[in-house]
Amino acid sequence: MIALAVRIIHDKDAARDIVHDVFATVLSKEPDDVTAPYLMVAVRNGCLNYMRDFSTRERINELYKFHTAVDDADVLWPDEDTYQRIQMIIDSELGEQCRKVVRLRFYEGLSYMDIAGRLSISKVAVYKHLRHALDVLRIKINDYE
Amino acid sequence: MNKIDRLLDAVEHPEHFTDDELNEILSNNESEEYYDLMCDIRSSFLGNESVDVNAEWAAFVKANSEPRHKFVLFLRRHAAAVIIVAVVSLVSVGAAVGIGSHVKPGGSEMHSGQAAADTVDHILSGSEVSTEDTDSTAETVLFKNEPLEKIIADIAKYYNVDMRFENEDSKRLRLFFCWDKNMNLQEVVEQLNGFEQFKVTLRDNILTID
Incomplete structure (x- = not known):
């Protein structure tokens, strides 16, 4: 519950x-x-x-x-199937750095600036990784449906 | 700046946007789709952590205790699902009248606790949460509103140890407790220590209840 x-x-x-x-x-x-x-x-x-x-x-x-x-x-109502797909796609379809950015943002809730600092990349690169992750997830999830 | 970058900005710093701007960002179908996706990504990361059921019940009881008497619900759902409800009086009102009323079988003081126990028992036995029947069987014993003294005596006898109550009031506490005889004594002690009103220690084959 x-x-x-x-x-x-x-x-x-x-x-x-x-x-x-x-x-x-x-x-x-x-x-x-x-x-x-x-x-x-x-x-x-x-x-x-x-x-x-x-x-x-x-x-x-x-x-x-x-x-x-x-x-x-x-x-x-939480859709457990979708959540599982999301996690599977994150694990299998995203590059390591992109996966880290997604995790830091959506699991740990870090700001883009903090993510950039943590991974020693630019804030612009954080945006780029998130855009890429969202695009991949959107396409792959739709493939399932 | 494209729509998605703007959405990413809005998610991190909604305070940088007016309400109209936020509504405009989210009114776009594509942006809304991306926003919902972000919500789902966040949800997919959360809610997977295991829950310390004992700690949750302890917090629940603390938050819902009543001034004159309180009940303790103690739930475990590991190898054996255990349902325990303790109905106790406050120690501070443990004078003759208070304790006397709790000891009486079916007394009015017991009513809310009994109902609570029955409710939780019923819910869990009828749902997928519970993994085991809570009726007494050869391997499990369900104490229903039994004095702690009797519960400990039965357990001590089964495991062939002695018992000692340091506090007479503890003997009169009445509990709902499901005892799984497959568990070793130390595990049973740990279960009993989920109750806040007393503490059980096992040393030199003696169960001591404080």
């Missing part, structure tokens, strides 16, 4: 709080009302509520999708 929340809101502490809130709510319910799918939907809804308060600027900063209206909720 925490993993689900982290997939959506990219913040482990906030994810933990959301899951705790779900369990606190669950404890006051009848056992028959509570199922595993119920719990997962409750977590997803908790994430939606959490993101609802974010401004456009904050959402972009956190890399949140914008499909967070109730009607679009299914779009927000």
Whole structure:
């Protein structure tokens, strides 16, 4: 459940709080009302509520999708197949330096300047690697679909 | 600067753009597609770390404790899925009235804890999270709202060790605890130490409960 929340809101502490809130709510319910799918939907809804308060600027900063209206909720549901494909493509289709840039940016959350410093390359080169990675991923993912 | 570079800039420094500019960047289909891709890349890196379930439950209990009594939910899902719920009174109100009410079977003080245990038991037994039935079998024993003294006595007898309670109040704590007899005694001790209200140590074949 925490993993689900982290997939959506990219913040482990906030994810933990959301899951705790779900369990606190669950404890006051009848056992028959509570199922595993119920719990997962409750977590997803908790994430939606959490993101609802974010401004456009904050959402972009956190890399949140914008499909967070109730009607679009299914779009927000983490797509594990896509995530696996992304990781597979990163591992198999990107050069070593490009892979490092992607990891530093999207996993460690470093700024472009910090990535440039870490890898002793220019900021322009960081942009170039990210553009390349996004292009490759976009094409390869579409190939699967 | 092309659209993607602009998007990359906007993602790192949204504060450098006005709301109109951000909306304009994201209103472009291609940019939106790239943006969603970046969201997915970030998500694909996150959420894979294993979760320390014991620590999560400890934090949950701490955050959800009630002033007069509190329950502890302790969940493990390793080789054997374990569901434990402890219902305890605060030590500070452990005077005769407080403790007496907790010791009474089916007493009102137990109700919320019992419900909590049943709820969690039910959820996990009906989902894919649990990997093992929680009913008592030849190899597992499910203590349902049993005094700690009885639980420890059974465990001590099975592993052929002695037990010693340093604190009389601890004997009266009532727990939900699933004991897997396939585990060695040290592992059982570690499980029991997931509860915050007492500490079990094993030394010289004596289980000491503080």
